[in-house]
Each structure stands twice: as C-alpha cells, then as structure tokens.
Amino acid sequence: MLPPIRPLLTLRVSPRAFSCSRRTFSVTTRSRQQIHDADEITFKSHISNTKDKVILVDFYEDWCPPCKVLSPLLERLEGDPSLIGAQSLDLVTIKGESVPNLALEYKIRAVPTVFAFRNGSVIGKFTGALSLPQIKSWFTTLMK
16 A cells, blocks of 8 residues: 655645735727738738728838847837827738738838838838837828
8 A cells, every 4th residue: 555645835825815905907998909920811901991090011021130120119119109109000010922912012122111001091101120219200200
C-alpha cells in the first residue's frame, strides 16, 4: 500500500482577501478599429462602409525597415488619435505583395505608403516613414 499523498503547497486565504468594495464599472463601445493584414475584400468593405471617420491604410512589407519604424507610430495613433488632433480613426494594414490588384489600383510604387480615406474616397497619401510631428502636420492639412 502506498503512503498518503501530501500536498506540496498549502494555501491560506485571509477573509480580507475576498472583501468587496462598492465599485462600479462602465463599458463603452470602442469607436476605433484596427485591421491587420487585410485582404482586398475586407479593405473595400471597410472603406465603403465607414462613414464620417478617417481610415488610415498602411501598405507595408515585413522586410521593409522604414515600415518597421512607421507601423508602431500608426498603431499608437489608432490607440490615441488625439495625438494628431483627430477624434477617431481606424487603421488598416495591408501587405502590398499579397494584394497586387490593390497595389496597381492605388499605384503603390514604394512601401510604406499610407492613404487616408473618408467616406470611401482618398483624401491624402504619403510615402516613407514620417515622424509623429510630420504625420500630425500631414493630418492637419487633410482636415482643412
């Protein structure tokens, strides 16, 4: 017969550990959306179905060093659009080589290339890795 199994760890919990305070939480719907590696169908449906909101579309490649610099900035802006004076914006990232039809349609010659859309139309574009102040300046000119 085997000896009884002894626990390796004994857990002792004080009654204070389970005290409950009267705290309330509110949940709001997230008004921003980030779509990574969108395909052509996802891109077109998001662009055409989003009204009165700016959508930044980042054409990038994994092997591109400037893309690796720009992508975190764009994700930061999507998380806090007030950094560039926007109230709300969405971010769509697209690997240029995976959607050659879009690359041809929008005349993508280099990566990174970022487009700004509103109500289904292109309102601006830049190519290359810009700094946060440069992106803010670009965005401000779009909103005029």
